Amino acid sequence: MSKDTVLIPKTLTSGSGAAAILAAGIGAFLVAILAIAADKFPSVRSLMIFYKPTGPLSGVTTCALIGWLVAWAILEGLWRRRSVALGWVNAIAFVLLLLSLLLTFPPIADLL
Amino acid sequence: MEITARGLWTMIHGMGFGALYLLACSGALAQIYRCCAPGATAAGRRGQRFLGAYLVVMAVLAWLTVFTGAYVIYPWYRALPPAGTSNLADFPQRLLMSNPATIGWHSIGMEWKEYLAWLVPISITMAAAVCLRYGPSLRNFPQLRRAVLGFIWVSLLAALIAGFFGAMLVMHAPVEGGAAIRLMQGEMP
Helix, strand or coil: CCCCCCCCCCCCCHHHHHHHHHHHHHHHHHHHHHHHHHHHHHHHHHHHEEECCCEHHHHHHHHHHHHHHHHHHHHHHHHHCCCCCCCHHHHHHHHHHHHHHHHCCCCHHHHC | CEEHHHHHHHHHHHHHHHHHHHHHHHHHHHHHHHHHHHCCCCHHHHHHHHHHHHHHHHHHHHHHHHHHHHHHHHHHHHHCCCCCCCCCCHHHHHHHHHHHHHHCHHHHHHHHHHHHHHHHHHHHHHHHHHHHHHHHHHHHHHHHHHHHHHHHHHHHHHHHHHHHHHHHHHHHHCCCCCCEEEECCCCCC
């Protein structure tokens, strides 16, 4: 065996990585969606004020982080021992990430 | 040479945690390419363990940046002045909004930065977790590696945008106030 060969442990599948990647995309997208909701709807805005000095930013980011971690835990539980089609997972995660980049940009968010 | 307590916190947030994160990004990208590129040496792959620790440090920096920004500096930035206040120097958001030439730094710059910045710790935490989980085996999962690289590139872009607007906001309406901290005593001419 060549010294450059890397052995892959039998238990190591692409599932854990796919779960982390897709969850990150979901978490990023949640930040954008909740930010827009807090901006558009006064009821959501007041609901998102977890810490008054920081305003709705506190609730938006806390909820997005909780959503991200919950999604990660669920996907990890589902995919840990499976090999997942990474092409699709990567594509969805990047679309979500790029959408969150665009949707957090105020001139674009204001169009919605 | 004096600096206010709020100015010091702003410096720790931007020039400390934030700038360190930006500097660290290029190292992380170079190390991933070095460890995982076809034909990478065994020594390069051993660097994968170092890369995992390096990304964890970056994730800690990113979290410290967003939490100090959101929970220490932002409340000072968005504080409302008492009725009748004419000098808005201690109320940066209101100062920016009081002038048509500077309102965009708040309505576009700060309003983008305050949410966009959170994509950075989410992305880099994912990258650190994947690198730690897979170690040298990451080389054998090229699509995973590409995703990690992509997220780090996007985190770099988001951090650059947030850093740029942070610098511009400090330039146009610095967060100042609190106790004065004397750094050094100068000499009178």
